[in-house]
Amino acid sequence: MKNLKKKFHFRINLKSKHLLAIMTIFCVSCIAATFTSGISTAPLQETAGMIVVPFEKSINRIGSWLLSIRASFREKQELLAENEELKAEIDSLTTQNNKLIQDQTELTRLKQLYNLDEEYSDYPKVAAKIISKDPGNWYDTFMVNKGSNDGIREGNNVIAGKGLVGIVTEVGPSWCTVRSIIDDSTNVSAMTVSTSDNCVVEGDLELIDEGKLSFQQLYDQENKITVGERIVTSNISENYMEGLFIGYVSEIHQDSNNLTKTGTIVTPVDFRHLREVFIITVNKQDAIADQKGAADQSGENQEGGADEE
């Protein structure tokens, strides 16, 4: 019996190539399964999350404690922050300048913008801290410390400060992962504020250094869109709430087909130093369902529903 065991053990040791083949087939079938049918790995994620997330949270806490100590000792840090603030001020002044130059249409745009801002603050939000980031350098996803226990669901939009940050892709009981809009695989349906023309905003790894996004398929026959135009999420997007601010147009070119335009957008969010975000706990799909319900009964029902959350 012992001999047999030894033999068996020996045999397995020899066939590492076969083991590799088996595991390769396993992995490839996993990839194929998730790619084609979208089989959920939620139970596995939850168990793994139970082990990993508490550690990440505590590491994050220690990290922020150390950071706070360091911050109190360093003057340079303050200067850097001040520099950043001044830079932001320059940016805002430039855009303000741009705005002032524009003419009568500006008024309508600002009115619209005001409406959008009103809506923006109406969404119920949950504040969350970023506890860990994607291990590789190719993508831009991160994990935050709030999950389904705090009312977060898949597809919730994430904002920070002034602009859109991303969308919740996976949710556990006390954590969720967020794919940011600068991630190379993200597409957002967006529109311009002044003319409500639709376009598609894409994350692009080649532009990440400059803090920019690219946009495509902007139909602007009358050349009304100029640099400095505000881009928000569109009303026809399935995943993103309407009117979340994405950024300002920084470059715009005519496509070779002479119909559409492409260009780049500067986001107001500093993705590299992002620490805290807000998660909007209503989905676009709920909002649509809400509106349907409201149309059936009365107009005020919708607001009541939003307040409850």
Added chain:
Amino acid sequence: MKSKMVLFLMIIACFLLQCTVLHVFSIGSITPNLMLILCVSMGLMRGRKSGLWVGFFSGLLIDLFYGSLFGFYALIYMYVGFISGYACRVYYDDDVKVPMLLVAGTDFLFNLAVYGLQFLLRGRLGLGTYLYRIIIPEVFYTVFLTMIVYKAFYHINYRFMNIARKESESIWVIK
């Protein structure tokens, strides 16, 4: 059993460090790849099979939390561990130069695989930009990190785990 437990703990610890602490030390938003160093050093010190399993489980952990395709990173890391396992019988593992070279090679291949399978297939053709912006800086930074952490992995391997490498298995020893 003991070595399996230690390996498991090391995978978890490396994943945690990779996702939280190492981002603090990132230069130009490039983070070194500690998981890959773990796979390569275990492959080098303990052979192909250990490398394969370590790679598979560390990749699986990344897939669970950050992957868009389940099993993708598991597959790539598995091959990284397996390939470095070939070096186990050829080289001695007490010198830091061998793992450095191995890490450089496998990290380059790893990033090329990620680019080829996830970016090229979506029509991102600018390999040059990605090469200079991401792949080469990551390779250098990861090799640099290898110099620091390899000794630690080496000591953990020989202190807390059963010795996997037998002198008689080496192809250089005349039997």
